Amino acid sequence: MELTAIYYLLPALFMFCCGVYGFITRKNMIAMLISLELMLNAVDINFVVFNRFLYPGAFEGMFFTLFAIAIAAAETALAIAIIINIFRAVRNIDVRSLNEMKF
Amino acid sequence: MDVTIPILILSIPMFMFVFLGLLGMKMTHKLAGVLGCLGMGTVLLLSYYTAYVYFFSGAPEFVNAAGERLQYLVFDQTWLQFTDKLTIKIGFLLDPISAMMLVVISTISFMVHLYSMGYMRDHHGVYEHGFQRFYAFLSLFSFSMLGLVVAPNIFQMYIFWELVGASSYLLIGFYYIKPSAVSASKKAFIVTRFADLGFLIGILVLSYYTGTFNFTELTSVPVEGIAGVTQIDLGTAEGVRGIFANSAAPMFMGASVLTWALVLIFMGGMGKSAMLPLHIWLPDAMEGPTPVSALIHAATMVVAGVYLVARLFPLYLMEESALVIITVVGAITAFYAAVVACTQIDIKRVLAFSTISQIAFMMVSLGVARPEIHEGLGYMASMFHLFTHAMFKALLFLGAGALIHAIGSNDYTAMHGLRKYMPWTHITFLIGCLAIAGIIPFSGFFSKDEILSSCMGYDWVAYIWMSLVAGLTAFYMFRLYYLIFWWKEHKIPEGHHAPHDQPWTMTLPLVFLAAVSCVAGFIPFGNLVSWNGHPYDFMEHFDWSVATVSLIVALLGIGLATVMYRKENSLPEKFRNAMPALWTWAYHRFYWDELYMFITHRIIFGCVCRPLAWFDRHIIDGTMDSFAAITNKMSDVIKPLQSGQIQMYVWYYLVGALALGGITVLCLL
Amino acid sequence: MESTGSLILYFIVALSMVVFSVMAVTTRKILRAATYLLFTLFAAAVVYFMLDYEFLGAVQIAVYAGGIVVLFVFAILLTSRPGDNTERLTSRSRVLGGIAAALTLVVAGYALVSRCAIAFAARPAMENPDMETIGQTLMGTGHGQYLLPFEAVSVLLLACIIGGVVIARKR
Numbered sequence: 001m002e003l004t005a006i007y008y009l010l011p012a013l014f015m016f017c018c019g020v021y022g023f024i025t026r027k028n029m030i031a032m033l034i035s036l037e038l039m040l041n042a043v044d045i046n047f048v049v050f051n052r053f054l055y056p057g058a059f060e061g062m063f064f065t066l067f068a069i070a071i072a073a074a075e076t077a078l079a080i081a082i083i084i085n086i087f088r089a090v091r092n093i094d095v096r097s098l099n100e101m102k103f
Numbered sequence: 104m105d106v107t108i109p110i111l112i113l114s115i116p117m118f119m120f121v122f123l124g125l126l127g128m129k130m131t132h133k134l135a136g137v138l139g140c141l142g143m144g145t146v147l148l149l150s151y152y153t154a155y156v157y158f159f160s161g162a163p164e165f166v167n168a169a170g171e172r173l174q175y176l177v178f179d180q181t182w183l184q185f186t187d188k189l190t191i192k193i194g195f196l197l198d199p200i201s202a203m204m205l206v207v208i209s210t211i212s213f214m215v216h217l218y219s220m221g222y223m224r225d226h227h228g229v230y231e232h233g234f235q236r237f238y239a240f241l242s243l244f245s246f247s248m249l250g251l252v253v254a255p256n257i258f259q260m261y262i263f264w265e266l267v268g269a270s271s272y273l274l275i276g277f278y279y280i281k282p283s284a285v286s287a288s289k290k291a292f293i294v295t296r297f298a299d300l301g302f303l304i305g306i307l308v309l310s311y312y313t314g315t316f317n318f319t320e321l322t323s324v325p326v327e328g329i330a331g332v333t334q335i336d337l338g339t340a341e342g343v344r345g346i347f348a349n350s351a352a353p354m355f356m357g358a359s360v361l362t363w364a365l366v367l368i369f370m371g372g373m374g375k376s377a378m379l380p381l382h383i384w385l386p387d388a389m390e391g392p393t394p395v396s397a398l399i400h401a402a403t404m405v406v407a408g409v410y411l412v413a414r415l416f417p418l419y420l421m422e423e424s425a426l427v428i429i430t431v432v433g434a435i436t437a438f439y440a441a442v443v444a445c446t447q448i449d450i451k452r453v454l455a456f457s458t459i460s461q462i463a464f465m466m467v468s469l470g471v472a473r474p475e476i477h478e479g480l481g482y483m484a485s486m487f488h489l490f491t492h493a494m495f496k497a498l499l500f501l502g503a504g505a506l507i508h509a510i511g512s513n514d515y516t517a518m519h520g521l522r523k524y525m526p527w528t529h530i531t532f533l534i535g536c537l538a539i540a541g542i543i544p545f546s547g548f549f550s551k552d553e554i555l556s557s558c559m560g561y562d563w564v565a566y567i568w569m570s571l572v573a574g575l576t577a578f579y580m581f582r583l584y585y586l587i588f589w590w591k592e593h594k595i596p597e598g599h600h601a602p603h604d605q606p607w608t609m610t611l612p613l614v615f616l617a618a619v620s621c622v623a624g625f626i627p628f629g630n631l632v633s634w635n636g637h638p639y640d641f642m643e644h645f646d647w648s649v650a651t652v653s654l655i656v657a658l659l660g661i662g663l664a665t666v667m668y669r670k671e672n673s674l675p676e677k678f679r680n681a682m683p684a685l686w687t688w689a690y691h692r693f694y695w696d697e698l699y700m701f702i703t704h705r706i707i708f709g710c711v712c713r714p715l716a717w718f719d720r721h722i723i724d725g726t727m728d729s730f731a732a733i734t735n736k737m738s739d740v741i742k743p744l745q746s747g748q749i750q751m752y753v754w755y756y757l758v759g760a761l762a763l764g765g766i767t768v769l770c771l772l
Numbered sequence: 773m774e775s776t777g778s779l780i781l782y783f784i785v786a787l788s789m790v791v792f793s794v795m796a797v798t799t800r801k802i803l804r805a806a807t808y809l810l811f812t813l814f815a816a817a818v819v820y821f822m823l824d825y826e827f828l829g830a831v832q833i834a835v836y837a838g839g840i841v842v843l844f845v846f847a848i849l850l851t852s853r854p855g856d857n858t859e860r861l862t863s864r865s866r867v868l869g870g871i872a873a874a875l876t877l878v879v880a881g882y883a884l885v886s887r888c889a890i891a892f893a894a895r896p897a898m899e900n901p902d903m904e905t906i907g908q909t910l911m912g913t914g915h916g917q918y919l920l921p922f923e924a925v926s927v928l929l930l931a932c933i934i935g936g937v938v939i940a941r942k943r
Contacts, residue, residue, distance in 0.1 A: 099747025
């Protein structure tokens, strides 16, 4: 049995779908952030897989993933700072309570 | 003649208007009034000087070797140049009638300025609110009226014509918190504007064919050797008629185009001079302060229509039918107004209708004037009557103002028996009444007698008709006089002062005008003013039979009034009961106002405006409103999409992106 | 043809990736969700190892597992008491989320499986990139080298540090 690219892509796709589901259903903002990390990770895997299977001599996919990891770290740090700030303000991190600016 | 004085005559009132209008509120009432009077006094002296120089200096530009008076264009400045041909100028034309009008306007205006110093304050000496504004408007009016009479071209006349209309509007509506004053001012403005529409069309027709606005080019020939001097000449008017007759379409709807133009111009005069059927604004205009009524609605502005016809008189001579229309309109108006005046109980309304009637006299006089009838006596008589009427009608109005000021009411059933309390007013008012009734030797006798002579020469029907009106005039004026000054006086309520004579600022104009009314008849007016400038000896045409008859008619009218109103009795009541219909109709001014209301409200508003308004509201507005409503509905429908829930946004975005992605995959790959 | 060992490893990794991501988004205890995320990230790291990118796998473990998940744990402990359950999900949101996830799966899966022939290509041979290559690629300025993004990311991280301090500081 040959492990072709699809064997790596399908679990990554499934992971991505889980991230989508979580992001839409979760009310806790940290849980939403976790779902976001899942999606990001699925995409990282895609980069690496395509890099490895199609252009084995090049490193573009790998470095993209590398930078994506760095940026994800930055983004998570900021998002958590914001969440904590919100928590201080409303004692709550339920995303549904943040609709002051609708219409 | 130097141009300084004419320019000053126009610019001083103009300056006073701007000055008092802008800075009046910064100064005390008294200072504003004194400044206004000083300004107008200066204009008075300058006008007198100008008229004196024009009539008596004998300079070659004013009178030729044959003693004929000439027209002198003091200056004529291009104001608006539209094209090479179409130029509007501002100028100053000095001729017999404009010089005479300068005297009339400045005299009455100055008297009114002086009089208002006393009138526009209450019994405790407190000036009325807006006193400075009042003087500013008076100055504006004086400026406009002076500009009107000296206009050397018809367009300048039209501009100042509208300016006097505007200042009349402002002054009628001076008590702008009173709804009746507001509606009266609007009425005056709208009615005269409507008439001015005809005037404007007439101007355009006339100038389209003749290619000029200048009066002198329409009616006069230049005098050789002196620049700016012209002389009235029928040959020029013939030439104008020739232009019309040779035009492509000389006739329009059965009348010549020239007739149309002249009648349309006369329509403007009808509006300003309150001829039937455009008279309805003048009685209501009495809502303004009484000095304003004296100045504008008795002596000066309302005779602008007469003045206009007199200005274009040689042209009117060319079209017999236009003159006939003027005569008929004037005659009907004179009789109508006199009958109505017999029944009114508001003192100012009586005087207003009397004014209408007297202006109609002047119109008739112009209408019957022909060069071949007593050498154009009617023209001179009209101007003479304009002069004397201005003096005695201003006197009567100012006297009425004094009464109203003393009593606090316009209704003369509230007055009665005032001769003991107000002797000065009584005497001067009596002189005014005698003058308007036409009793020798007061001024009205001479001017009215000349009008009647002129009518006599034209047609005996006109003569009898106008004599009847003259008798009615004497009757209603003395009815008014007796009701105010005779009868048993009302009891003065406890704690009220008896009515008393007014301060000198009000008495002086009364005395002055009364004196003028006494002696003005002896002015040899024919030597000064005649239709073609030719000196005219009135005594040659003096008809003693006419004079006697008119005197008898006037005395009859006075006698009837004496019998009926000298003392309180039942005769008027019986008289009224004998002719209830006539009395009611006259009392309600023959329902002209109601007729106008019917036409405007029921017919025009009901049949034209209301469907239009419906169309506007429902179709036009409805379309726009439905656009707005649909937009509004749409926004209500899609508004919930923006719920503030970020997860829903993500969902919409994701589903949309997936739909696009799915389509791409299925269709393109 | 793969060795049996690597096949077994693959199935373990794929299975744990699927299972842990499902559990990460469905568990009602938020701290457990963070833990399942950690496992998923480990599985991803193993995938990188399997695809011969050892350096990347190491970074994944060090940064993601070591840094980000720890951040998550701190944040969770700051904002909720241990043992707290998140609220029950409404069926409406579950349906909406399910639709979106299923739709994603169908569209992307269909595209991958039926329209993407390269997905079935065999794995070509590749040398493990050694550290020198990686270092020169990261620090070089030539074609296909990444000094500028590297510096940009470093500035970004600096900004992020400052921003995090500013946003989260007590007022």
